Amino acid sequence: MIRELSYIDVLYLIAATRWTLALTAIAFLGGGIVGLAIALLRVSSLAPLRWLGAIYVHAVQGTPLLAWLFVFFFGLSIFGFTVSPWLAAAAAYSIYAGAFLGEIWRGCLQAIPRTQWEAGASLGLGFTQQLRYIIVPQALRLAIPPTVGFLVQLIKNTSLAAVIGFIELTREGQLTTATTFRPFTVYLIVAAIYFALCFPLTQWSRRLERRLHVAR
């Protein structure tokens, strides 16, 4: 049945945004854990571990996120798991975000001069201690602006979860379009909501970056 697009629909769209944010949070958490592991693998002193990290990053950054979503959503059910869109999305986004965050954080770890590691070693600190007390505190400062920047990418890319039936902002837009037949207005509103979420973060990331350059 076709009905008029009203302010209720706009409210529904805004309400659906919370699932976009929830998925972003899950993806960031899962991706953060995977990313941390990848970043550590990539700076490890053992070559095979570094290769493992590199293969992971190249494999994930060389395949579309959409493929990961479909592999998890359709693929895992054949092994007897009942896969909900939530589970499939959480798994796919953790893998995806892990590769990008791992690569960002690796860059930050490697930006810390070699001599800092050596200074730690000469004080008798082990690898984990050097990392914990010397490298990470300095790398963290470098990591914040690009991490916030990636968060914007993540929010935008949660829109792809709509294709496996995950109800978030874009999916809600599709559903609203189906009942009101006003695609132009509906998707314009959807785009505006994404913009309202992402633009402040983009600006914040830029400001952080500028401050970092001034500090140096």
Added chain:
Amino acid sequence: MTYSFQFRDVFAAWEFLLEGLVLTLELSLVTMVLGLVIGLAGAAARVYGAPWLKRIVAVYVETIRNTPLIVQLFLIFFGLPSAGLKFDANTAAMIALSINLGAYSIEIIRAGLEAIPRSQIEAGQSLGLSPVQIYRYVIIFPALKMMFPALSSQFVLLMLATSVVSQISAQDLFHMASIIQSRTFRDFEVYILVAAAYLILALLFRLAFAGIYHFVFARR
């Protein structure tokens, strides 16, 4: 947990996959060219243009970079017909992808242009180069060289992002995958195969870009 992989039915439909692959390649290449053109023109306007022009380009870049590609795609394919502009799926995909990549390219090339020191331009002027020559040899060429790594990884990301156009039924590789999936019910096999195809494509593109860098930029 006992699942036997059966690729036979999937491989039997190789003609579909090939057709999809061709469109994915076409979309990627056309979009890269258009995106680069938009990027060069937009970045020049953003850095050297009149204030009003700078503002327009900035609004374009920020709007595109802060909204998802799939929503841009839906707006152009489903939304614009109600404003009287109707495209077929493949054309809509090409337009949306080019507009999207253009915005990212502008931002990348702009950073390159801004990194060219003023003194370089003055050096060009003191050698008696014309403004066009200065733009070509002193500004664009070094800026592109500097920004080539960032630009090429953005292009590879774009190639992967073309998979999204399957959602407006443009017949790319990913769309063909879902057709085969609905015919053979071999979900896992199809998507694994297609993921591998994208991975190989991404590697080939990276190789091609490394080659371009080597022959166009590294020798000068």
